[in-house]
Amino acid sequence: MIEAAGQPVEGLDVADATNPIKQFEIHPVFNFDLNGIDLSFTNSSYFMVLSAVLVTGLLWMAMGRAALVPGRAQSVAEMLYEFVAGMIRSTTGNEGLRFFPLVFTLFTFILMGNMLGMFPYFPAPGFHGFTFTSHIIVTFALAMIVILTVMGFGIYKHGLKFFSFLFPAGVPWPLYVLLTPIELISFISRPITLGVRLFANMLAGHILLKVFAGFVVMLGAAGGGLAIAGILPFAMAVALTSLEFLVAFLQAYVFAVLTCIYLNDALHPGH
Amino acid sequence: MTAPEQHGHTAEHAAHAAQSAFPPFDPTYFASQLFWLAITFAVLYLLLSKWVLPRIGSAIEERRDRIADDLDAAASMKSQADEAVRNYEQALAEARTKAHGLAAEAKAQVDAKITEETAEVDAKLDAQASDAEARIQEAKDKALAEVDAIAAETAIAISAQLTQLDVAEADAQKAVAKAKQGA
Numbered sequence: 001m002i003e004a005a006g007q008p009v010e011g012l013d014v015a016d017a018t019n020p021i022k023q024f025e026i027h028p029v030f031n032f033d034l035n036g037i038d039l040s041f042t043n044s045s046y047f048m049v050l051s052a053v054l055v056t057g058l059l060w061m062a063m064g065r066a067a068l069v070p071g072r073a074q075s076v077a078e079m080l081y082e083f084v085a086g087m088i089r090s091t092t093g094n095e096g097l098r099f100f101p102l103v104f105t106l107f108t109f110i111l112m113g114n115m116l117g118m119f120p121y122f123p124a125p126g127f128h129g130f131t132f133t134s135h136i137i138v139t140f141a142l143a144m145i146v147i148l149t150v151m152g153f154g155i156y157k158h159g160l161k162f163f164s165f166l167f168p169a170g171v172p173w174p175l176y177v178l179l180t181p182i183e184l185i186s187f188i189s190r191p192i193t194l195g196v197r198l199f200a201n202m203l204a205g206h207i208l209l210k211v212f213a214g215f216v217v218m219l220g221a222a223g224g225g226l227a228i229a230g231i232l233p234f235a236m237a238v239a240l241t242s243l244e245f246l247v248a249f250l251q252a253y254v255f256a257v258l259t260c261i262y263l264n265d266a267l268h269p270g271h
Numbered sequence: 272m273t274a275p276e277q278h279g280h281t282a283e284h285a286a287h288a289a290q291s292a293f294p295p296f297d298p299t300y301f302a303s304q305l306f307w308l309a310i311t312f313a314v315l316y317l318l319l320s321k322w323v324l325p326r327i328g329s330a331i332e333e334r335r336d337r338i339a340d341d342l343d344a345a346a347s348m349k350s351q352a353d354e355a356v357r358n359y360e361q362a363l364a365e366a367r368t369k370a371h372g373l374a375a376e377a378k379a380q381v382d383a384k385i386t387e388e389t390a391e392v393d394a395k396l397d398a399q400a401s402d403a404e405a406r407i408q409e410a411k412d413k414a415l416a417e418v419d420a421i422a423a424e425t426a427i428a429i430s431a432q433l434t435q436l437d438v439a440e441a442d443a444q445k446a447v448a449k450a451k452q453g454a
Binding site for chain 2: 025028037055081100
């Protein structure tokens with residue numbers, strides 16, 4: 001950052017411009033301490049709050065008149081609604097619709113977070129973009145929300161029968177020695193894979209983008225023929241940007257679909 | 272830049288100097304991220320589930336109901352129209368048969384009247400004709416009877432002129448009757 005005193009500003013700029021890790025750094029905006037635990041409001045918090053505000057605000061504005069014949073914004077809001085509802089209906093059936101607010105919140109929150117992360121510069125603290133879904137603690141927490149909901153609802157609804165997935169039906173009992181640990185491992189790995197998939201996709205995509213963008217800066221700084229060669233990584237960065245928009249949507253969608261599939265297990269245990 | 276911000280940056284730099292960790296795995300702000308994630312996610316969940324989603328859902332539901340209602344109304348109107356067409360056709364058929372009946376009745380009445388009047392006129396004409404014939408016959412007979420007398424007188428006159436004979440009227444009449452028979 002600029003205010004890092006004592007260092008030559010120019011040298012810091014080039015290092016910043018080409019450092020692919022810098023974009024993931026978290027800076028506190030307001031310090032907040034609770035019993036010695038650092039709960040500062042950071043740029044990550046800023047983007048989380050902004051995502052929530054934008055999701056609520058945009059949907060609310062789109063539904064402003066709630067017209068019988070919808071305008072463009074209302075159509076988009078209703079399409080989003082029907083999209084998520086259709087996703088739940090097709091994977092869990094109509095009884096899964098009780099989790100509609102949860103899946104909708106997860107989908108829109110992650111989607112908005114991923115999309116806000118696509119801004120290289122943003123009216124935010126430090127004026128740079130940030131993707132809160134590129135931090136494993138966030139994605140893992142989101143995955144835990146899903147898994148705890150699945151487990152909590154499954155046990156509440158079906159009691160111990162919920163754990164029947166550990167003992168697949170129609171299998172001779174000695175095989176349980178082998179099958180039960182496998183089922184258990186696959187169950188435990190769900191929150192990990194769910195969280196890591198989103199985290200790794202966002203992290204890798206943003207590093208890749210920054211690496212190619214960094215090449216442009218470095219080649220431009222070299223000057224002459226190399227500066228012209230900088231067109232190549234620039235074209236690559238443009239192409240990758242469109243790919244990252246796809247990934248941003250796709251990972252939110254994958255997260256929501258997997259949430260539905262796991263919820264289906266809670267609704268209908270024992271496959 | 273505000274003071275707490277600067278303080279934050281220096282604190283962060285210190286943390287980086289100490290650990291120089293890869294930011295996503297740096298646990299310095301794990302608690303902060305979890306804390307703010309919990310707050311924002313919970314608030315977003317509440318706002319969406321209590322406020323925004325019911326509004327979108329009710330708008331969609333309202334439209335679906337309205338369309339279903341409109342379709343129902345259209346179907347009932349169509350059945351009403353069909354019924355009206357059926358009624359109209361039935362009324363038309365009835366009117367047609369009634370008209371046919373009336374026409375036939377009127378024709379029969381007119382025919383009967385025509386026949387009646389024709390018969391009346393015919394009878395009148397017949398009566399007049401027979402009356403006339405009778406009168407003609409009478410006149411003829413009268414004329415014929417007079418012809419005999421005239422013939423007899425003429426015969427008398429002729430014979431008186433030609434022969435100076437004075438023929439008796441009875442004889443002349445006898446001769447005329449004889450001539451008539453011969454003729």
